[in-house]
Amino acid sequence: MYPRVIVDLEHIRNNVRVVKALCEEHGIRIVGVTKVFSGDPKIAQCYIDGGLTMTGDSRVANLKLQAEAGLTAERWLIRPPMLSEVADLVKYGDASLNSEIEVIRAINEEVLKTGSEPHKVVLMVDLGDIREGYVDYDEMVEVAVEVEKMEGVYLYGIGVNLTCFSFITPDTEKMQQLADLRKRVSDAVGRTLDIVSGGNSGTIDLMMNNGIPEGVDSLRLGESLLFGKERAKYSYLPGTFRDTFTMECEIVELKEKPSLPWGTLGADSYGNKPVFTDRGEHRMKAICALGKQDFDPEICTPLDPGILILGASSDHLMLDITDSDHEYKVGDVVKFELGYFAVMRAFTSRYVERVYTE
Ligand SMILES: *Cc1c(COP(=O)(O)O)cnc(C)c1O
16 A cells, blocks of 8 residues: 555664764763654564663653553653643653643642552753743742652653754753753752753754763754764764655656646735746656645655756655656656655554564
């Protein structure tokens, strides 16, 4: 059945081992982030096989999937929890990133009510990306003191997230601020913190340049484990594979057509005027049964270098195959190496089958 995504489990395990060794050289522990592939337990297991003991996902539903599959890692929720999901969070998760005391109080009450193990809380600080976290650092220290007194939650540590919304790059100054906050919180609660989570794959470049100061001891990684890609310079880490996810889709129409459309040009679905490149009158065009619902045409690469991606609508993918050396026909399969958002959509779409290779 097509479309389908081929997952190379061995290449993922390899990437995990390589990135883990790299992080260990710098005293950094890893929380393996599973949200990119909808928490799929088969792939999450590769993180564990590669030596990770902590995994994280932004959806409680994915933590539940992994708990029910019997995965053994410590499970983190890496998005501030919804008040309405606290019961499931306590049931399926061990730790979470938090920035609202109201929610932490609700977690505490849920644990006390159900008699579960204390839930581990990581307090988030915003160092400029304007996404989650306290911007008032005094408030964060006060919250830490309150959390320390609760019986149902355990103050696990603090963390920061950068390069996700405003694309603010982590630097030594910001990491030092985080390390200083660790000291402030530790002094306020009278003990050291277990974990200080310095960010995502965007912090690996800084780490490799020895730019993470003492006091920051872990990262939450998704993209770098899956594609071997660090996010600051968009470079690939030596010894990693990027061909971990391959989309296969089928050609449903193949015709010679002009490169430019004809008629009166209207606005696209987002209200913008589309732009077209004139490549001549006689181009060989293929349509594949795949669309934006199933992948992201902007972050994928055809395995056949002669194929040009023209664009996609929600369920049609338009290709120019004129320059390919291959003689395609209707029913043939075309393959693409997928990047981050393409993988995310492939795993979210119920129309895409998953095939795992060792
Ligand atoms: C998605 C996410 C990550 C992982 O980011 P990558 O760039 O894939 O490493 C880490 N932390 C938080 C809070 C996230 O939302």
